Structure formats: structure tokens, C-alpha cells
Amino acid sequence: MSTGTDTPARRPQRRLTLAASIVGAGASRKAWNWPGTTWNRFADWEHYRRSAEIARSGTLDAVFVSDHPALQRTADNGPSHLFDPIVLFSAIAGAIPDIGFVLTASTSYNSPYNLARRLASLDSIAGGRVIFNAVANFNPDIAANFLADELLDREDRYRKADEFLRVVKELWLSWDTPEGPEPTGPLWDETTARTIDHHGEFFDVRGPLNVPVGPQGHPVISQAGASAQGIDFAGKHAEIVYAALLGKQAALDYAATLDAAARRHGRPADSIRLFPGVNVYLGDTREEALRRHEVFSGAGSEDDLIARFLEQQRVLNPAFPRSVDVDRPLKAEWFEPQEDQTRPVGFSRAVQDLVRTEEPTTRQIIRLVGGAGGHRLVIGTPKEVADALIDWWAAGAVSGYNAHFPLLHDDLERFVQQVVPILRAESVFPTEYDSPTIRGRFGLPDPRTAHSTQENR
Amino acid sequence: MSTGTDTPARRPQRRLTLAASIVGAGASRKAWNWPGTTWNRFADWEHYRRSAEIARSGTLDAVFVSDHPALQRTADNGPSHLFDPIVLFSAIAGAIPDIGFVLTASTSYNSPYNLARRLASLDSIAGGRVIFNAVANFNPDIAANFLADELLDREDRYRKADEFLRVVKELWLSWDTPEGPEPTGPLWDETTARTIDHHGEFFDVRGPLNVPVGPQGHPVISQAGASAQGIDFAGKHAEIVYAALLGKQAALDYAATLDAAARRHGRPADSIRLFPGVNVYLGDTREEALRRHEVFSGAGSEDDLIARFLEQQRVLNPAFPRSVDVDRPLKAEWFEPQEDQTRPVGFSRAVQDLVRTEEPTTRQIIRLVGGAGGHRLVIGTPKEVADALIDWWAAGAVSGYNAHFPLLHDDLERFVQQVVPILRAESVFPTEYDSPTIRGRFGLPDPRTAHSTQENR
The missing domain is CATH 3.20.20.30 (Luciferase-like domain)
Incomplete structure (x- = not known):
């Protein structure tokens, strides 16, 4: 096979x-x-x-x-x-x-x-x-x-x-x-x-x-x-x-x-x-x-989307840097899933894979994952x-x-x-x-x- | 009250x-x-x-x-x-x-x-x-x-x-x-x-x-x-x-x-x-x-209904007489619910109550209870x-x-x-x-x- x-x-x-x-x-x-x-x-x-x-x-x-x-x-x-x-x-x-x-x-x-x-x-x-x-x-x-x-x-x-x-x-x-013709027994075929x-x-x-x-x-x-x-x-x-x-x-x-x-x-x-x-x-x-994305995300603008994304990452991973250049590529090591996280592991790993393979900036990634x-x-x-x-x-x-x-x-x-x-x-x-x-x-x-x-x- | x-x-x-x-x-x-x-x-x-x-x-x-x-x-x-x-x-x-x-x-x-x-x-x-x-x-x-x-x-x-x-x-x-007007809080009123x-x-x-x-x-x-x-x-x-x-x-x-x-x-x-x-x-x-009752009961006639009723009672209660006159009143003591019966107690008690209060014959009772x-x-x-x-x-x-x-x-x-x-x-x-x-x-x-x-x- x-x-x-x-x-x-x-x-x-x-x-x-x-x-x-x-x-x-x-x-x-x-x-x-x-x-x-x-x-x-x-x-x-x-x-x-x-x-x-x-x-x-x-x-x-x-x-x-x-x-x-x-x-x-x-x-x-x-x-x-x-x-x-x-x-x-x-x-x-x-x-x-x-x-x-x-x-x-x-x-x-x-x-x-x-x-x-x-x-x-x-x-x-x-x-x-x-x-x-x-x-x-x-x-x-x-x-x-x-x-x-x-x-x-x-x-x-x-x-x-x-x-x-x-x-x-x-x-x-x-x-x-x-299905098929009516069984001949007293009830349907029990076998x-x-x-x-x-x-x-x-x-x-x-x-x-x-x-x-x-x-x-x-x-x-x-x-x-x-x-x-x-x-x-x-x-x-x-x-x-x-x-x-x-x-x-x-x-x-x-x-x-x-x-x-x-x-x-x-x-x-x-x-x-x-x-x-x-x-x-x-x-x-x-x-x-x-x-529409900005409004329905609960953010009002691209800047708000960026701020929220960074805030979320810092909650998920204590090792995420306190300051990043939003127009430079993110690093995969910042997205390592945590042992005790309540968020499904699959979601964290997906973000990490994306960062590794496509090297997006923060400004780009907010339009690639969310909701x-x-x-x-x-x-x-x-x-x-x-x-x-x-x-x-x-x-x-x-x-x-x-x-x-x-x-x-x-x-x-x-x-x-x-x-x-x-x-x-x-x-x-x-x-x-x-x-x-x-x-x-x-x-x-x-x-x-x-x-x-x-x-x- | x-x-x-x-x-x-x-x-x-x-x-x-x-x-x-x-x-x-x-x-x-x-x-x-x-x-x-x-x-x-x-x-x-x-x-x-x-x-x-x-x-x-x-x-x-x-x-x-x-x-x-x-x-x-x-x-x-x-x-x-x-x-x-x-x-x-x-x-x-x-x-x-x-x-x-x-x-x-x-x-x-x-x-x-x-x-x-x-x-x-x-x-x-x-x-x-x-x-x-x-x-x-x-x-x-x-x-x-x-x-x-x-x-x-x-x-x-x-x-x-x-x-x-x-x-x-x-x-x-x-x-x-x-219900009612839209809550003013960020989500519905959690209280x-x-x-x-x-x-x-x-x-x-x-x-x-x-x-x-x-x-x-x-x-x-x-x-x-x-x-x-x-x-x-x-x-x-x-x-x-x-x-x-x-x-x-x-x-x-x-x-x-x-x-x-x-x-x-x-x-x-x-x-x-x-x-x-x-x-x-x-x-x-x-x-x-x-x-219609005789046919759908699975019996073909009144006599069959009577025979089946008597047979069922004998299975349910060992004390039920082997021979009864089907045109004389039944006795309530023959219908006592059994301690170990799998049939719901309510059904047995209902038959016993009926026999006690209305004194039906066997020929009558088969038209009063069944199905x-x-x-x-x-x-x-x-x-x-x-x-x-x-x-x-x-x-x-x-x-x-x-x-x-x-x-x-x-x-x-x-x-x-x-x-x-x-x-x-x-x-x-x-x-x-x-x-x-x-x-x-x-x-x-x-x-x-x-x-x-x-x-x-």
C-alpha cells in the first residue's frame, strides 16, 4: 500500500x-x-x-x-x-x-x-x-x-x-x-x-x-x-x-x-x-x-491588531520578547508550545510552523492567523x-x-x-x-x- | 392546601x-x-x-x-x-x-x-x-x-x-x-x-x-x-x-x-x-x-384470547389455578404481584384491582386488559x-x-x-x-x- x-x-x-x-x-x-x-x-x-x-x-x-x-x-x-x-x-x-x-x-x-x-x-x-x-x-x-x-x-x-x-x-x-424481501420467520432474521x-x-x-x-x-x-x-x-x-x-x-x-x-x-x-x-x-x-477584519477582530485598526497579537504572545509564552520591530521577520523559537498551556497544542504549533516556513513580519502575520x-x-x-x-x-x-x-x-x-x-x-x-x-x-x-x-x- | x-x-x-x-x-x-x-x-x-x-x-x-x-x-x-x-x-x-x-x-x-x-x-x-x-x-x-x-x-x-x-x-x-433590551455591558448580564x-x-x-x-x-x-x-x-x-x-x-x-x-x-x-x-x-x-382485537392480539378467536390469558397468568403466578370456569368471576388473590417478577409491579396491581372492584369473568377480562x-x-x-x-x-x-x-x-x-x-x-x-x-x-x-x-x- x-x-x-x-x-x-x-x-x-x-x-x-x-x-x-x-x-x-x-x-x-x-x-x-x-x-x-x-x-x-x-x-x-x-x-x-x-x-x-x-x-x-x-x-x-x-x-x-x-x-x-x-x-x-x-x-x-x-x-x-x-x-x-x-x-x-x-x-x-x-x-x-x-x-x-x-x-x-x-x-x-x-x-x-x-x-x-x-x-x-x-x-x-x-x-x-x-x-x-x-x-x-x-x-x-x-x-x-x-x-x-x-x-x-x-x-x-x-x-x-x-x-x-x-x-x-x-x-x-x-x-x-x-432490507430485501420480508423475512419468512416469525420476526426478522435474528442472526x-x-x-x-x-x-x-x-x-x-x-x-x-x-x-x-x-x-x-x-x-x-x-x-x-x-x-x-x-x-x-x-x-x-x-x-x-x-x-x-x-x-x-x-x-x-x-x-x-x-x-x-x-x-x-x-x-x-x-x-x-x-x-x-x-x-x-x-x-x-x-x-x-x-x-472588516479589523472591525470584527475587535480591534479598530491595523495598529490595534498588532498590539493585540503581541500581547497574546506574551501571555502564551513568557520568553516572547517585550519589544519587537513589527516589520522584521518573527522568530520560530518565540512560539514554542508550553507544557501546561490550556490552548490546544495544534494551534500553537501551527503558528510556529508558519513563522518557520514563511518568515512573516508581525504586520504580515496578523493577516494570516486570527479569529x-x-x-x-x-x-x-x-x-x-x-x-x-x-x-x-x-x-x-x-x-x-x-x-x-x-x-x-x-x-x-x-x-x-x-x-x-x-x-x-x-x-x-x-x-x-x-x-x-x-x-x-x-x-x-x-x-x-x-x-x-x-x-x- | x-x-x-x-x-x-x-x-x-x-x-x-x-x-x-x-x-x-x-x-x-x-x-x-x-x-x-x-x-x-x-x-x-x-x-x-x-x-x-x-x-x-x-x-x-x-x-x-x-x-x-x-x-x-x-x-x-x-x-x-x-x-x-x-x-x-x-x-x-x-x-x-x-x-x-x-x-x-x-x-x-x-x-x-x-x-x-x-x-x-x-x-x-x-x-x-x-x-x-x-x-x-x-x-x-x-x-x-x-x-x-x-x-x-x-x-x-x-x-x-x-x-x-x-x-x-x-x-x-x-x-x-x-430577553428584553440589549444589555449595556460587554456581553450579556452574567448575573x-x-x-x-x-x-x-x-x-x-x-x-x-x-x-x-x-x-x-x-x-x-x-x-x-x-x-x-x-x-x-x-x-x-x-x-x-x-x-x-x-x-x-x-x-x-x-x-x-x-x-x-x-x-x-x-x-x-x-x-x-x-x-x-x-x-x-x-x-x-x-x-x-x-x-380486530382478536386478530391483532395474535389470537384468532375469543377462545384463543382466553387460552392465552390463562397461560400468561399461570406463568406470572404459580398459585393461579390450573382450571377455571371462564364464565365465573375471577378471584383477586390469584393476581398477587410476585416479589421477583420482571414485569412492572403497576401492571400486575392494576389487574388485581380490576378483579377486586369489578369482578369480571375470564371471558370479560380479556376485553378489558391486553395489548x-x-x-x-x-x-x-x-x-x-x-x-x-x-x-x-x-x-x-x-x-x-x-x-x-x-x-x-x-x-x-x-x-x-x-x-x-x-x-x-x-x-x-x-x-x-x-x-x-x-x-x-x-x-x-x-x-x-x-x-x-x-x-x-
Whole structure:
């Protein structure tokens, strides 16, 4: 299966894939009470339904929500993670056809049987539109809402997450789809359902699941952690990897890293679709887009953006210099991730990689990274944004993007109306849904085939 | 608050309330492969969506599902509890307006923060249409899908359920609805959300919930257990009680028992809406309805029904006589609930009460109890069925009924087309939805009022 080299030349995926984040009122903390909006719409179902409807009007593959099962009350976070993702997306599935769901759920604060059943239920109801974004998270504010014994270190959390995923995937294939002619017995053929009899370090689960195999086999598995444990976990389980990637070369390198991790676990090369986040700021002119970036970043000007960036770095890393020339290249050693940081390691490493490979100045870097989660910034006219998105895809670095927009619904609507038509004109994005399932859209194999192949070995 | 007597004369509720069970393919195990139906529709979202749509066309207050998070493969159970109720009802909420949801979820196999959040999310999204049917269940098949330490005895399970409900209710009122003019601070007024700091025997939960108070305060709480522990739990927490009740006097007595239990916990009389199950068999003539009952019961004739009833009793109770005259009254002592029975105690006690108070023969009792869960049978023409439903309501015994139908969708559709118009003509049931919320429909108080009353004591 291996091509014999660690960094093979990469071909672009069949087409670009796109999701839109519909978290809260938008990625900017200015969004929730932006003039002309309803300040409390983050608590309003209609706000989310409409976001999904707009995404569908652009044939976007999916909508995304992150999650945080605790009320976030720091000044940096608007009210965002309100409705439980499984409830929110199930309601949207009932209301809006076609649109897929990147559903974030924790392997630390759920039981595998319940979560497997809920995700399989939604995937069946929605006709194969579910991506399970598995997070092996730890956060003290979340832990305080659950039992205290959930406080595991990262190594333990990923070992638990691995066992969780193994259980969930077995459950998902434990009851064959009831289809074909009516069974002749008194009830349906009971041999189509099999116990899994899992007895592990963290879980005891007999099965079978009481939801049969759904339209795409089982939900697509997505993962985001960028630590060594996270990459190994992705190599074992992930079909889509959501990541903070700030440069094209970093994306190509990360794709190769993921390929190697997958091969180490006996999976074919190209098993994983790389799907980084982007923060999109659109303007009719580049100047307008830059101003929009400044305003929605909470800064009023380029100088404010620079000041804030430097301030943040000094908080993150005590070794960051107190004084820098903002027009001279930054140094990679100033961006070393800290052992005890609460910020995800992936975000810090992405900034460091960017500084190392592209040597930006402070004035440049503030236009390359920022906004929701420290993802790549894509700022410009619709054509500039479309070109930037196509560029990495055409290089074979990524399958597509999970796009964040500063203000919902305005910026999502603008993207659908102004950028999507360019992507379609360039023949990299479809004019109508080209597959009912996420697997069809991302070109991912059906796990039933993989499953029987494995059994036949 | 007490009326000074244990069995006060009761007034009927403002109007009859009605829910329809949409479990599986219908209450009869003959339903799943009934001629003219699609045998595997129990795995088809459209089947459930359509059931809810039919229920709404009859302005029914809610649809109901029981739950069983394990695959049921015994000959007595068709494939029924597939989709997770929270997912199924969320999808229906997105697809169908108005209809409410009696959502069964376990206090043994969920964490209170997650479940509180999911139910509050759905209640908010659906505009106040949720009834939480809390079950403190134990079943070895379910336990095998979860951690083994969930094996608690009934006393412990109800103590856990009580703590679970206390946590959930506190969480549901922990973040005031964000409404009114835009807050002047940098974000919304943080003092509107309060930690609950619960540290109990089973749970540690800090709060606040990250879903604000919804349109009906919080979901309505329903309960079904009929053991001493179950009645005490209902007295503390239930606003609706779902029960197996087979005679009007038994219903009046049970309503009085629940009133007394509520008063013992300092709640006003008439705090609890009694809402028993009924199994409805409709025919254009009474004879046709009786035949329908025989066929869908799995028996082909009255003699078969009698034989099966006697066989079931002998399994349930070793003291049941080997030979009985089917036209002489049964004796109550033959129906004593057994210490170790897996069947819910409430169902056995209901049969015993019926035998004691109404002294039916075997030939009579087979037309009074049977079908889904051993609930009351209501068999006859549309007029006879409507009269039977009105009778208990007019006596003040019940708020209404959770109706089970042998075959979905046929029997539900027939009920909506033939029985509901009679109930409307009798002015006991509305011609259009008279309140957006369950609390409005059942005449239940808003917990925010109750909450502040309690705080002011």
C-alpha cells in the first residue's frame, strides 16, 4: 500500500469540500450584538435553522458546531455553545434536506452505547449526512459538571478515546440493515444482529446496537487533536481531520504525517481527508475586507491588531520578547508550545510552523492567523478568497475547508452568493448535491466493505 | 392546601388531553409485517415522521415513545425501540409544528448535565413541547450495554432518580432567558446565570446549564412507576403520571393516592395530571372491533384470547389455578404481584384491582386488559370509544390518555378521522391547538412561578 516515500507528490481530491461553522452568532465576539441583528439570537432555534438553510443554498457539504458542555462566561467568548449538537442537528435534519453535519461530541463525557445509538439514529434519519467529530477533551469547567473521576491525563484520555471509538465502530456494524424481501420467520432474521461482547479498560458493552447499519454504513469519523496522541488516534480512526494549518507547505507536510500514521495502523495511504479551518473576511475590495477584519477582530485598526497579537504572545509564552520591530521577520523559537498551556497544542504549533516556513513580519502575520480558534485567515475580494481556497486544494494538500464567518448570517450569505459561484465556475465545486451521503461527497469508502475485507484476511 | 379528606370529589380537567404512542410499527406484534405495509418501516424515519403528522392533524397533544437502549429480540417484541428518542423527537420537532413529545429517558443510564441540556435544547427549539418521562429503570439487557456498576436495587435507583431530578430541575432554572433590551455591558448580564454547586451521593454538578430557561420554564416531568418508591417519587417530582389503570374507580383511587403523595411533599393538591395508557381497537361495528382485537392480539378467536390469558397468568403466578370456569368471576388473590417478577409491579396491581372492584369473568377480562403493556382496552365503534374516553375524564379521574394503536399508521389515522371529531363535537377536545406549550395544554403551572414562591418562603 505504501508508495515507498514519506512525502509523495499529491493529487487534488475529486472536488473541493466545504463546511460552514454555525456556532453562536458568528466567529467574532462582536457578532452577537452587531447593529441590525437580534442580540439574543444565539438562544433562538430559527437563527440556526436559517444558517443551515443558507449553507444548503450554496450546496455546502455540511454545517459545523464545536461544543462545550458548560456555560462559557469569559469576556473572550460570546454565548455560543447552547443547544446540544445532537439535538440541534437532529432538528435541522428534520427541517432541511441535503446539508450534512459535523457533530462534535466528547469521548470523555458520554457513554459509547448511548452516543453510538444517537449518531446512528441521526445518520439514518438524515440519510447519511453525519460526521462525528470525536474530541478527547479535558477542561476543568466541563469536568465540574460531570463526575470528578473524569479527570484523566492526555495519555489516558486518548487511550479511553481509542477504546470508545473501537466500541462505537463495532456497534455501528452490529445489526445489518433490514432490507430485501420480508423475512419468512416469525420476526426478522435474528442472526443479522451480533453481540460485540466488549470488555475493556474503560467500557463493558455487549451490544448489538438497536439501530441497524445506516445509509452510509456508519457516520464518518473526524478528529482534530494535533498532539502526538491525537495524530496516532487519527491514524487509527479518522477519515476526516480538522486542523489549524496556516501555510500550504505545512498542510502538505501534515497530510503526509497523517498518511504515515494511517499506514502505521495498516490503513491505505490517502485514507484521511485533511479539512482545515479558515476564517473568511470578504470585501468588494481588498481594502474593505481588511477593514472588516479589523472591525470584527475587535480591534479598530491595523495598529490595534498588532498590539493585540503581541500581547497574546506574551501571555502564551513568557520568553516572547517585550519589544519587537513589527516589520522584521518573527522568530520560530518565540512560539514554542508550553507544557501546561490550556490552548490546544495544534494551534500553537501551527503558528510556529508558519513563522518557520514563511518568515512573516508581525504586520504580515496578523493577516494570516486570527479569529475563531486561531485558524488561517483568508481575507479579500470574492475572487481572492476563491483563489486562496482553490490553491491548497489544487496542490493536493487538502480536501477542503471548514469555514468560519465573523457574522451570521451576513457573511455566510455573502460567501454563498459571491464565492461559491466562482468555485463552481472553476469546476472545483458542484452546482447541486452530487451525493446524498458524506462518504459520497468526500470520496470515502463504505466501512461495510472495509469491514468484510478485514474479516476475509 | 389540603381539602381535609383523602378522597375529595373530583372535577374534570378543563379539557381532555391525548397522546399517541408511535413506538415501532404499532402496538401489535402483528403490525410490523401486516399485509399492505412495508415490513422494515420500523427502521425508516419517514414512518415516524408520518405518524407524528397524522397525530398533529388530529390536534393530539403529543406523541409518545417508550425506550429500551438494547436490541430486543424475544418473540414477544417486534423491532421497536430503534432510534434514540431525543434524536427522533428533535428531528420531528424540526419537521412538524405543534405536536408535543412524551420523551422517555433513563435516570440510570444518563448523566444529569447532558440529559438536562438535551431536553432543554429540544424544549427551546420546539417552543415548549417536551414532556420528560423519567424512568428509574433496571433491565439486565440494558445494563450489559453500560457499566456493570449501574446494577442498583430499586431503593437505590429511586434515590438516584430523585437526586437526578433535583439536579436537572435546578439546572433548568439556572440561566434566565436572555430577553428584553440589549444589555449595556460587554456581553450579556452574567448575573443572570447561577451555579448550582450540587454535591450529592451520586452526582457532582456545578452548573449553570448552558441552555437558558425555555418557553415553558422547563420540560414537563412525567413518571410511570407504581411501586411505593415510584409513587413517592411522583409525589416529589411528577406533573404527569402515566399509569396502567383498568377501572374508573381504580383511576379515582390512584388520583387520590398521587394527590396525597404530592401533599406529603408540600405541593398543592391537583398538582399531578393522571394520564393512563389505553389500547384502542376501532370498528364500524362492535363486532368488527372485537374481531380486530382478536386478530391483532395474535389470537384468532375469543377462545384463543382466553387460552392465552390463562397461560400468561399461570406463568406470572404459580398459585393461579390450573382450571377455571371462564364464565365465573375471577378471584383477586390469584393476581398477587410476585416479589421477583420482571414485569412492572403497576401492571400486575392494576389487574388485581380490576378483579377486586369489578369482578369480571375470564371471558370479560380479556376485553378489558391486553395489548401494549397490559393497558386498558377500549374496543368498539368510534362513538363507544369516545364515550369510554370521556367517561373517566368527566368523572375527574384522569386528564386524558396515552393511546396505543395496534397498527401504524392505519389505526391512528382512523382514530383521528373517526373518534377525534366526536370528542370535538362533545366539546371536550379542541379543534385547533389551544396553547403552544404542554403546560398550557395540560393546565400546569410555570415552574418559574413555583420557584420564586419557594424562594420567598
